[in-house]
Amino acid sequence: MAVELQSLTDNARKTSIEVLNALVADGIAVSRALKQAHWNVKGPGFIGFHELLDSVKEHVDAGIDEMAERVQQLDGTAIGTVRDVAKATSLKPYPTDMVKLNDHAKAVAELLRDYGGKLRDGIDTTDEAGDPNTADIITAASNEVDKDTWFVSSYLG
Numbered sequence: 001m002a003v004e005l006q007s008l009t010d011n012a013r014k015t016s017i018e019v020l021n022a023l024v025a026d027g028i029a030v031s032r033a034l035k036q037a038h039w040n041v042k043g044p045g046f047i048g049f050h051e052l053l054d055s056v057k058e059h060v061d062a063g064i065d066e067m068a069e070r071v072q073q074l075d076g077t078a079i080g081t082v083r084d085v086a087k088a089t090s091l092k093p094y095p096t097d098m099v100k101l102n103d104h105a106k107a108v109a110e111l112l113r114d115y116g117g118k119l120r121d122g123i124d125t126t127d128e129a130g131d132p133n134t135a136d137i138i139t140a141a142s143n144e145v146d147k148d149t150w151f152v153s154s155y156l157g
């Protein structure tokens, strides 16, 4: 049965579902890249950075979960399989030939900055479409990403 949230227009609902699924795809791409870095990073400062990546991933995953569940509230279908994500994400692929901490820190910081930008665009789009609650959920995810961008960037000196 349809949830049919009160006073939400069909256009707002459709826009939000589209934006949320695009961000879920980007979020999952970020989440997997964080593990790629977590597993392969080597060098001085390893343990702190290795552990930081898992804490960033936890925050990113929590944001993805909230966004995917908002899709349900809007009567949509959340799309999060690896195959669909690979097709849907607009973020740059994470390099698989890196080892050095500095290279990973640079790449992860850039990825988080790009994802943060997509989230900010999503806040504007859903807000303008008339769904401030979805904009709020994306804002919460965005706040975490901004904070973690700072944490990761601090490794770059």
Ligand SMILES: [Fe+2]
Pocket: 038, 054
């Ligand atoms: Fe681990």
